[in-house]
Amino acid sequence: MKKKLYITRAIKIFALIMAVLVCSMMLQHYFLLHYDANKMRLDGFYIEEKDSLDVVLVGASDCYADFIPGLAYEKYGITSYSYATASCTAGAAKTMIKEVMRTQNPQKILIEINSFLYGFDNESRTSSVRSYIDNVPYNQNKIEYLGSGAIPATEDEIEYYIPLIKYHGTWNDYPEPSGKYITQIFRQHTDGTTKLKGYRTSTSICVPDPQYPCINDTLAQNGKTLALMPDYEEKLRDLIGFIKDEGYADKVLFVRMPHLVNASFYARFKRGNAAGEIIKSSGMEFINFERDPETLAYSYGDYYNVDHLNVYGAAKFTDYLCGILTQKYGVTSRDLTQKQKQSWDTAAEYYHKLHDYCDSFIKNETAKTGYVQTIEENSNVMKYIDDYAETGKLPENKPDPSAPTEEPEI
Numbered sequence: 001m002k003k004k005l006y007i008t009r010a011i012k013i014f015a016l017i018m019a020v021l022v023c024s025m026m027l028q029h030y031f032l033l034h035y036d037a038n039k040m041r042l043d044g045f046y047i048e049e050k051d052s053l054d055v056v057l058v059g060a061s062d063c064y065a066d067f068i069p070g071l072a073y074e075k076y077g078i079t080s081y082s083y084a085t086a087s088c089t090a091g092a093a094k095t096m097i098k099e100v101m102r103t104q105n106p107q108k109i110l111i112e113i114n115s116f117l118y119g120f121d122n123e124s125r126t127s128s129v130r131s132y133i134d135n136v137p138y139n140q141n142k143i144e145y146l147g148s149g150a151i152p153a154t155e156d157e158i159e160y161y162i163p164l165i166k167y168h169g170t171w172n173d174y175p176e177p178s179g180k181y182i183t184q185i186f187r188q189h190t191d192g193t194t195k196l197k198g199y200r201t202s203t204s205i206c207v208p209d210p211q212y213p214c215i216n217d218t219l220a221q222n223g224k225t226l227a228l229m230p231d232y233e234e235k236l237r238d239l240i241g242f243i244k245d246e247g248y249a250d251k252v253l254f255v256r257m258p259h260l261v262n263a264s265f266y267a268r269f270k271r272g273n274a275a276g277e278i279i280k281s282s283g284m285e286f287i288n289f290e291r292d293p294e295t296l297a298y299s300y301g302d303y304y305n306v307d308h309l310n311v312y313g314a315a316k317f318t319d320y321l322c323g324i325l326t327q328k329y330g331v332t333s334r335d336l337t338q339k340q341k342q343s344w345d346t347a348a349e350y351y352h353k354l355h356d357y358c359d360s361f362i363k364n365e366t367a368k369t370g371y372v373q374t375i376e377e378n379s380n381v382m383k384y385i386d387d388y389a390e391t392g393k394l395p396e397n398k399p400d401p402s403a404p405t406e407e408p409e410i
Contacts, residue, residue, distance in 0.1 A: 037200055037376045038085040040181055042135040044194035044377065045083050051105045052340055054331055055080040058096045059112030060088040061200075062257035065308035068318045069197035070351030073344045076322045077333025082198040085135070087128035090115040090235040094242050095145040099136060101248070107331045111239075111254050113279075116232045117271040123231065124152045183379040193343040195350040196377045201311050203361040204372040206303035212262040214306075216296045219261060219269065225277065226270035236275060240282045253329065254279045254286040258295035258317060260306040287324070294320055304372075311358040311375075353389045364394055 041064060055078055057063040063084035072078045083100055085092075093115060100109055115122070122128050129150060136142045151157050188194055208214065228236065243252050256272045259265065272290055279286040289295040295317065302313025309317055325331040336344065354375060361373060375381055384395055 036131075036181070037374075037378075038131045039135050040184060040188075040194075040377050041082065041198040041200070042085065042132075043185055044188055044198055045081050046103065046137060047188060047192055047194070048081060048104070049192075049337075049340060050103060052079060052334075052336075053081055053104045053106050054078045054334060055108050055110065055325060056100050056104060056106045057082040057084060057110045057112065058093065058100065059084050059110075060114045061086045061308060062112045062114055062259075063110075064198050064200050065304075066257050066314050066317050067321065068199050068311075068314050068351055070199070070344075070347035070349075070354075071315060071318045072322050074348035074351065075319060076326055078322060078325070078331060079334065079336075079340075079344060080197070084112070084198070085131040087122060087125065088115050088132055089123050089125075089128050089150070090232050090239075091123050091148070091150050092129075092132045092145070093235070093239050095136070095141050096132070097239075097243065097246075097248065097252075098141045101246075102139070102141065106251065108325060108329060109248070109252050111252060113236075113254055113256055113272065113275050116228060116236045116275055117268050118232065119229065119267060119271075121229075121231075123150070124154075126152050126155060181378045184377060184382065187379070188377075192339075193346070194377055195346055195382065196354065197347050198377075199314075199351075199354075200374070200376040201314065201354075201358065202304040202308070202372050202374055203310075203358050204304045205310060205362060206260065206300045206305050208300055209262070212264050214260045214262055214300070215266070216261055219291050220293050220296055222269075222291065223273055224270050225274040226267055228271055228274055228278075233278070236278060237282075240279065240284060243284070244282075249284060252284065254284060256286075256288045256290050258289040258292070258298060258309065258313075260300065260303055261290060262306065265306065289317075310362075311355050315355070350385070353385045357385045357388045357394075360388065360394060 055072070057067055057080070061084065064082035067080070067082060069080045069082070072080050083096060088096075093111065097109065097111075100106065129152060133142065133145060133150070136145075146157070227233070243249055254276075256276070259269075261269045269290055272288060276286045276288050298309070298313050298316065302309055302316060304310040322331075358375060373381075373384075375385075388394060
């Protein structure tokens, strides 16, 4: 009799423990966490069907601001995604490659090298570390990353393994700012896909600064170098070694995205040249779009700030980069299932909706007053885009401003 009672109690205790664990996991994945565009983008990547992407871009904000997956699909049939977060650290690059290959088998992985070019220690910035690793599903790659010394010394290690501990108070933030994302994340999971495929932009045009004039017209033949900070050079060489050891060398293409270079960012430009020499000397491929005559010809009107292309520039660059990928590197479109085709047709449709909305917003008097809007995959923004596509009218009341979170530069 007692034995039966003990068994019953044990079952009840076990069931209670399991219920608490399941509830904690649900809270940690959907509610008590830091919601932002990085969370939405990485979550969207993980719900793409396995082995369904032809190209994956890895790195920081240059990736998701400069390349438009919906346009790449419409014009070239290429399926792609930017597996990228703002201020991404150099130390995260290896884990990013592991995660891409765990879930996809792309023809090309493009690694944007911004993370290795900082003139300061970005590796110990909590926001830079968390914007990526907080949004990676719990698996062996995440555990290895957290155990590699990547956690800033000032941070509590357990909060990285169990983010619920750090973010348990975020319920106070609802319904904003988290509310605009939480609706969208449930929609992503219900639909099993995203509409913008991680793309993010801003409804603005970069304005020249007389104090720091652009020097792009002098850069095509400028091969001057400046040594990377020792830790970044070590991490770059380690990443190259890892790629070769894993047999990914033929898949990987290192790139430096286009920028408006001025005197303030000239040191970073020279570090980009130095990184390029390291990459090329290893026998790997590197394209420096900061020195490409085609991209150097982009004007201020193609950027929303000196580091990121706007919807006009991103359309030009997506077309140009896809041409290189298909003609030089043999990237081809794949046969898609009906479900996949529907997903990518929707992405192409929303590219046009987004382009038309941004174009009208930029040219509208509201934008000329200095107000800009961040365009990303959250429920508020998607509603504005859908409403404009249906009515041809911009919102009568200004949407709540959501300033782009970009990485600090040198």
